[in-house]
Amino acid sequence: MADGVGTRSARLPFGGREDRLKRRLLSGAVEDNLRAIENRPPGRLYRRRRVRWPIAFAGLAALAAGALVLAPRLGWGDFAEPTPGTLVATVRAGDDAAASDPDLPPTRVPAAVFPVVVRRVVLDPGHGGGDHGTRTPTGLTEKEITLDLARRLAERLGGAGYEVTLTRQGDERLELRERARLANERAADLFVSIHVNWFEDGRANRGIETYFLGPTDDPWATRLASAENLESGYALADVKQLLESVYSEFRQDQSRALAASVQRRLVRSVRELSPEVADRGVKSAPFLVLVDTEMPAILAEVSCLSSDEEARLLAESDYRDRLAQALFEGIQAYSHSVRKGG
Amino acid sequence: MSGKGQMLSVGIDLGTSQSAIATSTGARHVVDSYVGWPVDMVAKKVIKKPVLIGTEALENRSLLDLHRPLEQGLIKEGSEKDIAAVKEILGHLIGLAGEGGKEQKVRAVVGVPAETLRVNKQQLRQVMRGMVDSLIIVSEPFAVAYGIEALLHTMIVDSGAGTTDFCVMKGRYPTEEDQRTLTKAGDSVDDLLAKLVAERHPAIQFTIHMVRGWKEQHGFVGEPQGKVVVTAPSHGKATQIDITEEVRLACQSLIAPYTETLLDLLAAVEPEYQERVRHNVILAGRGSRIRGLAGELEKALADLGGGKVSAVEDPVFAGAAGCLSIALDADDSDWEKMTA
Incomplete structure (x- = not known):
């Protein structure tokens, strides 16, 4: 028979973190009320669903709070800003002993050292199955749009000679790690996750943004990171290893370059039709689906369903073709730049 | 948190079968969610009241136009009489709780089923307008979890009369994907x-x-x-x-849908936390009093590597007490002002 539960202190394992956790829960409740009052669609805690927060926040908080301690030792402070012609390798070039020492910093080598050719592309239509993603009151869902865009994009890439794989072929739910694992198993050269955004700050806002893997400078995320880091259970050594593997590999720079290429073409193409659409830029964030992939990877928020106008356009085949074409051109341009060595 | 001294904070579990209130003064009341109006002048003379609520209404139902205004935890749609009945229940509960007279300001947190439609929440807001000064509406299983501080890696199964709410607590306010509402209850x-x-x-x-x-x-x-x-x-x-x-x-008949929903929600939990959630399943609501229910659910969890199902000590007031905890913890800026 059931044991009785009811004494508050008996259930709480957090000690001093209790108040922060409660505050967060209360804020969520208040936000849920505001949505109902303002007649906004139900929230899905948009970013949080895509991120393995204990890991991501551990990294973020360590970056925020411990960078001064770690950076000199790891040599991060010596890094130059990446340039189009630079790749970052995880080994110290020309130093075998150093290559085996995990404490030593990675060193930049010219991109031309690596004969990179983009051949295999994995496209990841966001969400699926019971996970609808964002959706409009009229029933247009993110999962349906992303799959359709991925199919249109796959057709174009296939026609241009790329080997293309979709992480999902139909309306099925896939864990983020499964998506990443598929890309890794296929030894993909690029991973492009397609999503449709939802902006909480107003239905009139329209914008495009593209993410690549990396730390975020978003103050909200950083604030949350500090709180979450306390509950992560990760030791400093774990965090350091995580950060080295995530942020120091050459794929971060390549991901940024791919993101920039895609973002540029998306914005240009959409603005031909709607000049008011905002260029929300190329941003970094530790999305789990990007963390687990082993190749340059981006997450493109190609549109936003929170905008009535965007929702209307997204229902049209021509607009979807436009977005797919822009994504294709972005990938193509990146691919050409890599082939030419930067 | 200024002004809390003059405030009466209340937590209300608006239930299909019973509604409960817990207040910052320590008072607790529960009423059957029935409201009845005398059917004619004769009945009115016999009853000597314009409206009867709760057990009193049930006992005199032959003389009354009796309403059970909540269906599956929600206000029945399209019936002004049922909306009036909900007002009577809430007014009755708040009246029972309000020891400070009409001058006292009241802040209320009301728990509703997890998947309550927005339109029904808006309906509830309209009903509450003028009745309380400030309002927050929360998911009922969330309120239960908050009240017993089962905030992380736990699953609440709130088995009520109209609905059974399932909610996985992941350290955030539950989203659609964290909750399910069954009408098997x-x-x-x-x-x-x-x-x-x-x-x-x-x-x-x-x-x-x-x-x-x-x-x-x-x-x-x-x-x-x-x-x-x-x-x-x-x-x-x-x-x-x-x-x-x-x-x-x-x-x-509850076991199969409960098991299926439980396993479905568990599967959506991050793999590294699934075991912790499995060992922290908490039954609430009056359905938690069904003897052997926890054991049957544990049998289902055994197939997944085992689990522990326990029940709240006070299923009648767990929801209302949780709502009260939220009311007491909420800042001034968290509240929706409800003055008419």
């Missing part, structure tokens, strides 16, 4: 029990209220501890009938 058990009893004992006269009482007193799943024998009239004569098997079958 106390009422569906009552309906099935009534059907089974009627089939086996066609001459027995009974009402759904009697069936509800039998279930609440004797409800069990698994092996019976003894025979369930109840008394009901047959052709006007008090007759004892054995309804052990009927009670078992009716209560057992």
Whole structure:
């Protein structure tokens, strides 16, 4: 028979973190009320669903709070800003002993050292199955749009000679790690996750943004990171290893370059039709689906369903073709730049 | 948090069968969610009140236009009488709680089923307008979790009359993907029990209220501890009938949907936390009193590597107490002002 539960202190394992956790829960409740009052669609805690927060926040908080301690030792402070012609390798070039020492910093080598050719592309239509993603009151869902865009994009890439794989072929739910694992198993050269955004700050806002893997400078995320880091259970050594593997590999720079290429073409193409659409830029964030992939990877928020106008356009085949074409051109341009060595 | 000194904070569990209130002054009240108005002048003279609420309404139902205004935890749609009845219940509860008179300001947190539609929340807001000064509406299982501080890596199964709410607490306010609402709950058990009893004992006269009482007193799943024998009239004569098997079958009807939903929600939990959630399943609501329910759910969890299912100590007030905890912790800026 059931044991009785009811004494508050008996259930709480957090000690001093209790108040922060409660505050967060209360804020969520208040936000849920505001949505109902303002007649906004139900929230899905948009970013949080895509991120393995204990890991991501551990990294973020360590970056925020411990960078001064770690950076000199790891040599991060010596890094130059990446340039189009630079790749970052995880080994110290020309130093075998150093290559085996995990404490030593990675060193930049010219991109031309690596004969990179983009051949295999994995496209990841966001969400699926019971996970609808964002959706409009009229029933247009993110999962349906992303799959359709991925199919249109796959057709174009296939026609241009790329080997293309979709992480999902139909309306099925896939864990983020499964998506990443598929890309890794296929030894993909690029991973492009397609999503449709939802902006909480107003239905009139329209914008495009593209993410690549990396730390975020978003103050909200950083604030949350500090709180979450306390509950992560990760030791400093774990965090350091995580950060080295995530942020120091050459794929971060390549991901940024791919993101920039895609973002540029998306914005240009959409603005031909709607000049008011905002260029929300190329941003970094530790999305789990990007963390687990082993190749340059981006997450493109190609549109936003929170905008009535965007929702209307997204229902049209021509607009979807436009977005797919822009994504294709972005990938193509990146691919050409890599082939030419930067 | 200025101004809390003059405030009466209340937590309300607006339930299909019973509604409960817990207040910052320590008062706790529960009423059956029934409201009745006298059917005519004669009834009004007999009753001597314009409206009866709760048990009083049930006991005098032959003289009343009786309403159970909540269906599956929500205000019935399209009925002004039912909206008026909800107002009466809430007003009655707040009246019971309000010791400071009309001058006292009231802040209320109201718990509603997890998947309550926005339109119904708006309806509730309209009902509450002018009745309280400030309002927050929360998901009922979230309120239960908050009240017992089961905030992380736990699953609440709130088995009420109209709905059963499932909610996984992941350290954030539950989203759609963290919650499920089933209409398999106390009422569906009552309906099935009534059907089974009627089939086996066609001459027995009974009402759904009697069936509800039998279930609440004797409800069990698994092996019976003894025979369930109840008394009901047959052709006007008090007759004892054995309804052990009927009670078992009716209560057992919850197990399959509960198990399926539980496993479905568990599968959506990050793999590294699934074991912790499995060992922190908490039953709430009056359905948690069904003997053997926790054990049956634990059997289902055994297939996944084992788990632990426990029940809240006070299922009647767990929701209201949780709502009160939220009310007491909320900042001034968190509240929606409800002055008419």
